[in-house]
Amino acid sequence: MPAFPTPGALPETTADLVVIGGGLGGVAAALTAARLGQRVILTEADPWLGGQLTVQGVPPDESRWVDSHRTSASYTEFRERVREHYRRVFPLTDTAAEDPQLNPGAGFVSRLCHEPRVGALVLEEMLSPLLSSGQITWLREHEPIAVERTGDRVTAVVVRDIVDGAECRLRAPLFADATELGDLLELGGVEHVIGAEARSEHGELHAPDVANPLDQQSITWCCALGWEPGHDQLVPRPELYEKFATEVADFWPGPQLSFDDVHPITLEPRTRPIFDGDPADHGRLEGVPDMWHYRRVRAQRQMLPGTPGDDIALVNWPQIDYWGAPLLGVDTVQRARAEDEARQLTLSFVHWLQHEAPRSDGGNGYPELRLRGDVLGTGDGLARQPYIRESRRIRAQFTVTEAHIGREMRGTHAGSQIFEDSVGIGHYRIDLHPSTAGRTYVDIDCFPFQIPLGALVPRDVANLVPANKNIGTTHISNGAYRLHPVEWAIGEAVGALAQVGRERGVDPAEVHGSRSLTAEVQDVLRDRLGAVLEWPDEIRRLEDRA
Template identity: 60%
Template sequence: MAEIRSEILVVGGGLGGVAAALTAARLGRTVVLTEPTNWLGGQLTAQAVPPDEHPWIEGPACPPGYADLRRRVRDYYRRNYPLTTAAAQDPRLDPGLGVVSRMCHEPRVAAAVIEEMLAPWRASGALTVLTGHEPVAAHTEGDRIEAVTLADRRDGRRVTVHASYVADATELGDLLELAGVEHVIGAEGRDETGEPHAPATADPLDQQAVSWCFALEHRPGEDHVVDRPDSYDHWRTTTAPFWPGPQLSLTDVVPITLEERTWTLMGADREAGQHFDLWQFRRILAREQFAPGAFASDLTVVNWPQIDYWEAPLLGVGAEARQQALQASRDLSLSFLHWLQTEAPRPDGGTGYPGLRLRPDATGTADGLAKTPYIRESRRIKAEFTVLEQHVGVEARPQGAGSEIFPDTVGLGSYRIDLHPSTAGRTYIDIDSYPFQIPLGALIPVRMDNLLPANKNIGTTHITNGCYRLHPVEWAIGEAVGALVGFCLDRALPPRKVRSDQAQLADYQRLLSQTLGIRLAWPEAVRTRADER
C-alpha cells in the first residue's frame, strides 16, 4: 500500500475542500486534497448546481477566494466564448441569466477554473490532488486521526495519507463516521434546542431531500426521448401527503407559503412582468449572451422540486439501503425527463417536448446526469458551539436585532433558512434569516484535536444547516479551516486553544482579516436586514 505524508489532508474536493487546501497552500503548508469524482468543485461542478448566492456577493463581504473564482469564471467566458459585445463588456457578466444567481454558468467551466486556481501549487509540489479517491478507513490514536486510507475508485488500489491535521470536506461527513467523531444526523428536537421550527423531538431519519440534477437543451422538431424507466409508473402515480400531486407534474408548492402553484416550462416573458419559467430558473447558458447562431439552444440545469427525492434517507441506514435510495433518486430524475418529453402539457394544447435533449458533455458523464447527487444535508459534528435558529432566524430573534454577533467570528454568509421536503414526510421550511457570521466554535469538535469540518458538516442544527449549506458559505468555511490549520501549525497550538485564548484568537482573526482579506463582520445596516435572494 502506498503511503504519503503531508501537513494537511483535506478529504473531499467540494468548494469547502478546495478553499481549505488553497488557503493552507498559500500559507506555506503542504496539502493533500482528495475527491471521489474527477471534478473538483462539489455542488458547483460534480453536482451541477449553479451557485446559490446572496445580494451582497459582488461586494467586499464575498470570501476573497470565492470572489477570485467568480472573476475567473467570467474571464474564462470572455477568453473562450463568442460573447456579444455588450455581454463581454459587462463587468457582471452572467452567462446563463438564470434566476437563482447573479452568475449562472456551466459546471465544466467552474471545474476548469478551479484547476487553474490550484495549478501553481500543484506544480510547486505544495499540493497533491488525488481525484477518484474516497476514504475507506481512518486510523486514530486517542483524540487524533493519525492517517486516512483512501481507495482509488477506478482500480481499488489504496493509499494511506499521514497528516498532522485532517479536514473532512466530504459531502456526507464520511470521516466523522469512519473516525468515530461525535456527530449528529437528521433533525434535533425542539425539546433539545428550543428552535421554533424544529420537530418536537429528535428524528435522525428526518433528512432533506437529495436531487440528481441534469443538463438539458431544447431542439424543437427533433426526437431525443429517453427510455421509460421501470419505476416510471410509481413516480407518475404516487403522491406524498404534503404534496399537491405526483412529482411528474408542473405543479408544486411555493416553499415560503406552501400555496399550490403550476409552472410554465418555458416561454415566460419576464420583461412583460410574467413570473419566470422553470427553464430560466437555473439556466447556465443563455443564447442571447452570445453571437447570433453560436448556439442552437439555451442550456439549463434541472434542479427543480419535481426531482427532490424524499422517500428514503442516506444517513443512519446501511450501505445497501443507501445505494437503493441513490438509485431511486436517479430513476426519479430520468422519469421526470421522460415525462417532460412525452406527457408535459404544452401551451398549444399538445403534450410532450421530445426535443428536450440531455447534455452529458455539460455534466461530464456518459448518461447526462450529474456525477453525484446534490446533497443538502450531511452528518454534523457535535461542536464546542452549535448555531441555532435563535442566533440567525428572523422569527426567533428579538425584533430588529439582526443576527447574533459571535466574538469568535471567522467569516460571513447569508441565505434564507431553506430546507427542502424531508424523508420524515415534512414539507418545506423556508423562513427569513439575517446575514450571519460563522463562529469558530462551530468548527471545533467536542473531542477530536486535529479533525476539522470543511463542508456542510459544521456545528449547525438541521434547521440552521438550511442557511449555512450554500456555495459561498461552504467556501468561507473552507478558507477559515485552511487558515486555522496553518495558524495552529505555526504556533504548535490545538484549534480549541485558539478559541479559548483571547490573544491567540485575536491573532488568528488578524490573519484572516489583514493577511487574507476575509471580512469578519457585516455592516450593521446589513446584519439587521432579512436576507433577500
C-alpha cells in the first residue's frame, strides 16, 4: 500500500459527487448526477471539456445505428445540439439546413463530423444552467495531484490550479476517475492493469502469449488542416524529420512520411492519397477513398455561395500514429519525450505534405494546406492534447473480454454476451492500433454489446469508480469500449449509480451485489434518463462489416 498524504490545512470543498476529468465520460457523469439533483464538482486540466472529441481533436466514432437506434437521450441531445448550432449560426444552404441528419463536415468517419471547438461550446452550453444554479462546480484547468485514503475508502482528492498553483481538497461520498489515463488509480493505489494481459489470464484468442505492461496502443497527436491557396504559413522542418522520413517499423511498408500504410484488417500494404483527383475539388459525396474526406469537419459545399473559407479536415491518420514509446509504466521524463516525439511526427508529416508529397494532379507538395490551430484552440495547429486510446484499467468485479463480444470467439450468429446488470450499450470493432511493443493492428469483428455494471466497480476501493476508458476491460476488449458514445454511456451510468448510492446510503459494490439495487440503477437509466440498456436481438447478432 503506498503512503498517502496526511491531510493538511488546504481549502476544502464538498459535494455529493466529485468527477475528476472533463472528457465525455466525465461530462456525462456530472450532467447526469446534477440533473438528478446531486451537487457535483467537475475538474478538468484543460480549459475545454470533451476529451477525445474536442481536446484531442477526434470526431465521434459511432455505430451505424446512431441516428436510427438512439442509445441515450442525453447523447442524442448533444448530437442534436451540435446540428442546431450549425443551423442557427452557420450560413448553410437550404439543403444542408433542412437535412434532419445534417453532417456539417460531410466526412464519412461519422454521421456527425464537426469542428472540435463547436463540440466544446455545445458541451458547456449543456452544463450552463447547472453551473448557474450551483448544481455543478466546474474547476477549469485543475489537475489531480494526490488521493487520500483510509483503508478501502477515498477520503479526498487534492487538485492543483495549473495557472496559479493553488491547491484544494475535494471531498464527497463518491469519486469518479474520468481522466484520460486513469490518473486517480495510480495516485490512489487502486489495483489496476496497464498494457496487454497474457492469453492465459482470460483465454482471449488475440491476446499475446506473454503479458506485457508496455504493450500499449499508439497515441496520435492530431491536427487540423485547411485548404487555403496562397497562404504563407509553411511548417519548418522539425528536428526529428529525418528519423520519421527514413525509419521503417517491421510491420509497416515504409517510412511513415508517405501515403503508404496497411489495411487494419487484412494487414496488406495499401496506398491512400490525401486527395482522390483534383485537390481543389472538395464537393464530392461521402464515401470516396481518399484521406481528406474521411475526417473532414467543414464542407464548403454546405455553405451558401460566396461564404468565405474552404474545407477543413482533422488529421488522425495512420501516418501519425506514434508507437515509439508508451505513456504508462514509465517515468515523467520518458513520458514527456514520447509526447514530444509524437508532436514532431505530426509536424513532420504536415511538412512532408506541404513540400514533398506526390500530388494527385502532378508534381510534389501541397503548399495550399495550412494548419488550423484556431479550430482546436491552439496556436501551433496541433490538438490541445494527444489522442489517448488506452488508459490504466481497474481490476474490476467483472472484466469484459474478447470472449464476451468477439465474433470469432463467440460464433457466427451467437451475438454478444447478455449482461443482466447492463447499464448501457455500444458498438465498435475491436480496433487496436499498432503498439509500443512492435505489434501491428489487431482489428477484430465484434457484435453490438452491453456495458455491465460490474465493469465499473473496482475490487479494492469502496467509493471510487471509473468514468472513462479505465473500466474493467482487457487490452483487447478496450479496443471496442474506448469510443465516444460508449464513454458517454459509462459516465451516464456513473451518474445513475451515484444517485442510487446516495438515496440508499450504499457504495457501488453493494449496489452491484444486490439484484434489486442494480435494478434501481437500471430503472433510473431507462425511466428517468431515457437510456437504452439492450440491443434488439436482430442487431445484437449482426456482423459488422464496417
